[in-house]
Amino acid sequence: MKILVRNQQGITVLSLKGKITIGVGDVALRTAVNEALEAGARNILLELSGVTTVDSSGIGEMVNAYTTVTNRGGQLKLVSLPAKVSDILQITQLITVFEVYDDEPEALASF
Amino acid sequence: MPTPEEEPQVKISIGSRYDHIDLIQVVVDDALSRLGLDEDSRHWVGIAIREAVANAIKHGNQQDPSKRVDVELALREGHAIIRVHDDGQGFDPSTVGDPLAPENLLKPNGRGIFYMKNFMDEIDYQCRPGGGTVVTMRKRLPELDSADADEAPSGA
Numbered sequence: 001m002k003i004l005v006r007n008q009q010g011i012t013v014l015s016l017k018g019k020i021t022i023g024v025g026d027v028a029l030r031t032a033v034n035e036a037l038e039a040g041a042r043n044i045l046l047e048l049s050g051v052t053t054v055d056s057s058g059i060g061e062m063v064n065a066y067t068t069v070t071n072r073g074g075q076l077k078l079v080s081l082p083a084k085v086s087d088i089l090q091i092t093q094l095i096t097v098f099e100v101y102d103d104e105p106e107a108l109a110s111f
Numbered sequence: 112m113p114t115p116e117e118e119p120q121v122k123i124s125i126g127s128r129y130d131h132i133d134l135i136q137v138v139v140d141d142a143l144s145r146l147g148l149d150e151d152s153r154h155w156v157g158i159a160i161r162e163a164v165a166n167a168i169k170h171g172n173q174q175d176p177s178k179r180v181d182v183e184l185a186l187r188e189g190h191a192i193i194r195v196h197d198d199g200q201g202f203d204p205s206t207v208g209d210p211l212a213p214e215n216l217l218k219p220n221g222r223g224i225f226y227m228k229n230f231m232d233e234i235d236y237q238c239r240p241g242g243g244t245v246v247t248m249r250k251r252l253p254e255l256d257s258a259d260a261d262e263a264p265s266g267a
Contacts (some may be wrong), residue, residue, distance in 0.1 A: 021132070021161065022129050022132070022161075022169075023130060023165075024129070053154075053157075053158065053161075055158055055161050055162060055226070056162055056220075056222035057165065059222060060218075060219035060220055061219065063217055063219050064219040066217075091229055092211070092222060092225070093211050093216065094216070097216065097217065
């Protein structure tokens with residue numbers, strides 16, 4: 001998985017591309033979130049339009065990122081979910097946990 | 112003796128490394144494509160297989176790369192039958208909590224079997240103390256519902 005990091009309006013945006021799966025993608029997500037927090041980020045937006053597969057370890061890492069950011073007093077939100085990622089959030093009922101937005105300007109304005 | 116229909120279409124044996132999971136998914140996806148399963152269904156079946164293999168590597172074989180994970184795809188009565196066998200100490204799936212329970216919803220682990228149950232028609236665990244775990248997953252092949260089921264491809 002590839003992760004592009006940028007700053008938009010004071011929000012750290014992580015654009016994920018590829019598979020968030022066990023052993024590689026989940027580790028990359030954890031590392032990127034931890035590096036962003038260590039660099040001083042408070043609020044993080046995961047931009048998921050390029051994600052093709054999320055296995056249980058990947059969704060677990062997204063939950064881990066959510067709780068890590070929240071416990072530090074920040075917010076982690078999701079934007080541009082492909083249909084299959086949205087399906088996973090519905091099936092796992094994590095759609096009730098994450099704030100999800102269709103487009104990035106709307107998501108950025110919500111922080 | 113298995114009937115010809117039950118002879119595995121695909122047999123793969125890997126060492127217990129996560130980077131081998133992609134290989135299994137690619138090979139099984141190709142076989143299921145030849146058997147007529149549509150792309151959307153193959154995506155979800157592929158994730159279920161990933162979960163079974165990941166569990167075998169992580170919980171069964173404790174990520175010992177010298178221990179094998181064997182994956183078989185066979186046909187029976189209009190279903191794809193996928194078996195994943197590890198070399199570990201056995202596993203009791205009933206010990207895994209409900210990932211939808213409020214107290215578990217924010218846990219980072221414990222969704223693998225839930226994924227498999229959601230994406231396959233049926234899953235079954237056979238655990239033999241000291242003899243590893245075999246998870247068997249079934250997925251109906253819609254094209255085989257019709258009267259010409261015996262014209263299904265016989266090889267992958």
